Amino acid sequence: MxxxxxxxxxxxxxxxxxxxxxxxxxxxxxxxxxxxxxxxxxxxxxxxxxxxxxxxxxxxxxxxxxxxxxxxxxxxxxxxxxxxxxxxxxxxxxxxxxxxxxxxxxxxxxxxxxxxxxxxxxxxxxxxxxxxxxxxxxxxxxxxxxxxxxxxxxxxxxxxxxxxxxxxxxxxxxxxxxxxxxxxxxxxxxxxxxxxxxxxxxxxxxxxxxxxxxxxxxxxxxxxxxxxxxxxxxxxxxxxxxxxxxxxxxxYWNSTHYIGIGAAAHSYNGNSRQWNVSDINEYIKNIEVGTIPADKEILDFSTRYDDLITTALRTKDGINLNKLVKEFGIEYRDFLIDNAKQYTDRNLMIIDDNNIRISREGLFISDAIMRDLMHV
Missing domain, CATH: 3.20.20.70 (Aldolase class I)
Structure with missing residues (x-):
């Protein structure tokens, strides 16, 4: 997909x-x-x-x-x-x-x-x-x-x-x-x-x-x-x-790959992110000669993990801990659970059915929660 x-x-x-x-x-x-x-x-x-x-x-x-x-x-x-x-x-x-x-x-x-x-x-x-x-x-x-x-x-x-x-x-x-x-x-x-x-x-x-x-x-x-x-x-x-x-x-929230076309459009293929120039004249000029006017970022392990935190935790489903271990290893799962304890203890986050998600009460401070759970 x-x-x-x-x-x-x-x-x-x-x-x-x-x-x-x-x-x-x-x-x-x-x-x-x-x-x-x-x-x-x-x-x-x-x-x-x-x-x-x-x-x-x-x-x-x-x-x-x-x-x-x-x-x-x-x-x-x-x-x-x-x-x-x-x-x-x-x-x-x-x-x-x-x-x-x-x-x-x-x-x-x-x-x-x-x-x-x-x-x-x-x-x-x-x-x-x-x-x-x-x-x-x-x-x-x-x-x-x-x-x-x-x-x-x-x-x-x-x-x-x-x-x-x-x-x-x-x-x-x-x-x-x-x-x-x-x-x-x-x-x-x-x-x-x-x-x-x-x-x-x-x-x-x-x-x-x-x-x-x-x-x-x-x-x-x-x-x-x-x-x-x-x-x-x-x-x-x-x-x-x-x-x-x-x-x-x-x-965007489930880490599915996507391609972005046009000025200022972003793309993601799991290994890198890239984004086209935010200038219509520059964009057209480059495309006409067959070049893609884009900057690119190679995603390391920590960046990919942080991306997961700031996207999946926006959703009702949250993060599946089994999938987290499969992609990042037990170390990152333990890091997440340990850092989330300050919020799970106050019912601002919930762990159930091997998923971790932000509770309704936690939604009001979701930005702060995500910042605290990032790896960098």
């Missing part, structure tokens, strides 16, 4: 909170699509003898591509490189207002069976604050159109912890998400990252972060409401109806 990720960096406008690589240079779309198709061909042997089981087009905003550009990408995947590819899950990220009747028709003709939409909030005032270009009503319209073309696996992203947001405000967003009847929800606390307009607003005193107690109450409310609505809380920020976990994102 392996995953294929394709980064589409184009955005009509930038949201104030986003720290992902993106560009508003829409005139470069054709050249960029040509470049990613060429990179797919150049790197066809990166995952030797591994079957592509998931495909994910992320961004940026993949839904800003034309029907012809999307068809070209999928033709390259299915016909030029991975002939006979039959992935379990193919996801494309969309902005709700991009899901027009024309876009839905395009999706119906592509091998896409999962949609991920950035709803973020159902409050128009907060959407304007984020500089999102859709309105709250667009989400429901988009879901209806996607259902009409047979999409039965829809995920939406939500954000909580806006400046001046109340617990009641957040409850309304959760209620609206549940009412839509979608299969998956990813919910994140608003992150204020350096280098974003949101960070500049905080530094200048225009906004302030919500207090830690309210943020915790919002997360507790999220977990309770999602579980009561029949969603499985399978990863720190992710909730799914039965059988609807994100298979592609699970690649």
């Amino acid at each position: 392996a995953g294929l990720y394709i980064h589409i960096p184009f955005c009509t406008s930038r949201c104030i909170y986003c720290g992902f690589y993106s560009t508003t240079l829409s005139e470069m779309k054709d050249k960029y699509v040509d470049a990613i198709c060429k990179e797919i061909k150049l790197r066809k042997d990166y995952l030797i003898d591994e079957k592509i089981d998931t495909i994910y087009l992320g961004g940026g905003t993949p839904s800003t591509l034309s029907a012809e550009q999307l068809e070209k990408i999928f033709y390259c995947i299915y016909n030029d490189v991975y002939n006979g590819c039959k992935p379990f899950e193919t996801t494309i990220e969309c902005n709700p207002d991009d899901v027009t009747e024309m876009f839905a028709d395009t999706i119906s003709r592509l091998p896409v069976n999962r949609i991920s939409m950035g709803a973020q909030t159902f409050c128009d005032k907060r959407l304007r604050f984020l500089r999102r270009r859709h309105c709250a009503n667009d989400v429901g319209i988009a879901v209806k159109r996607l259902r009409q073309i047979g999409i039965r696996n829809i995920s939406i992203d939500l954000i909580y912890g806006f400046p001046n947001e109340t617990l009641e405000d957040w409850q309304k967003d959760i209620s609206e998400a549940i009412r839509l009847g979608i299969e998956h929800i990813s919910a994140y606390s608003l992150m204020i990252e350096e280098g974003t307009p949101l960070y500049d607003m905080m530094e200048s005193g225009k906004i302030s972060e919500i207090n830690e107690e309210l943020s915790r109450k919002m997360y507790e409310t999220l977990i309770d409401r999602m579980e009561n609505a029949g969603f499985e809380h399978y990863e720190i920020s992710n909730f799914a109806k039965e059988g609807k976990r994100s298979k592609h994102n699970s690649c």
